[in-house]
Amino acid sequence: MDFSVIDVDLVVTLLLLLLIGMGPKIALVPFLEKTKHLEPAIQRSVGRRTVVTAVVTAIVLFATGALLMRLLHITAGTVAVAGAIILAILAIEMVAAPGKKVEEDAGVQAEPNRVAIYPLAVPYLLNPVGITIMIVASGEVVSIASAGLVLGLILLVGAFDYLVFSNIDKLAMRLNPVSLIISEVVFGILLTAVAVEMMVFGLGLLGIIAAAKH
Numbered sequence: 001m002d003f004s005v006i007d008v009d010l011v012v013t014l015l016l017l018l019l020i021g022m023g024p025k026i027a028l029v030p031f032l033e034k035t036k037h038l039e040p041a042i043q044r045s046v047g048r049r050t051v052v053t054a055v056v057t058a059i060v061l062f063a064t065g066a067l068l069m070r071l072l073h074i075t076a077g078t079v080a081v082a083g084a085i086i087l088a089i090l091a092i093e094m095v096a097a098p099g100k101k102v103e104e105d106a107g108v109q110a111e112p113n114r115v116a117i118y119p120l121a122v123p124y125l126l127n128p129v130g131i132t133i134m135i136v137a138s139g140e141v142v143s144i145a146s147a148g149l150v151l152g153l154i155l156l157v158g159a160f161d162y163l164v165f166s167n168i169d170k171l172a173m174r175l176n177p178v179s180l181i182i183s184e185v186v187f188g189i190l191l192t193a194v195a196v197e198m199m200v201f202g203l204g205l206l207g208i209i210a211a212a213k214h
Contacts, residue, residue, distance in 0.1 A: 018130065020194060
């Protein structure tokens with residue numbers, strides 16, 4: 001990501017990446033499975049807490065990502081490669097076992113807010129793509145305007161997530177299980193392609209391959 005010039009291409013690219021990295025699609029199936037036995041009001045409350053936790057975590061990562069890379073002696077390239085590996089694992093599971101039942105957690109009934117933080121907020125809602133983007137962008141921003149752009153898009157995607165999960169009980173009644181499984185397979189394939197792109201990008205930054213750096 002080149003933040004030296006803020007243009008439409010940068011905004012659209014970053015927004016699409018954040019919709020993948022923080023959007024509701026990956027978290028939707030695990031969320032519905034883990035909260036299906038909760039009362040609608042509690043389910044909505046868990047959804048709101050999930051979104052708020054993911055957004056706050058994303059902002060903290062963006063604010064501290066560059067410092068963390070320096071302290072741990074890692075680079076944007078290694079972060080991108082690591083994120084690509086984890087994303088590929090999640091994506092392959094989506095394709096190989098669509099609609100797979102999420103392991104039931106007895107703590108959901110007793111402490112639904114705990115589940116909202118982990119694993120729903122992280123790593124499902126704020127997934128490896130989002131985490132990678134936050135850390136890489138933290139080290140790449142060059143001005144207050146570019147930092148403001150990233151923060152603004154985080155809040156925009158967070159507002160979309162909040163709208164979805166605040167109405168999750170109504171949405172669940174309208175979802176067709178078959179179409180949900182089909183969309184999970186398709187999205188899993190697309191995410192695998194994103195993981196490959198992240199891997200190429202990371203290896204290019206590391207100078208291992210002569211990849212186009214974008």
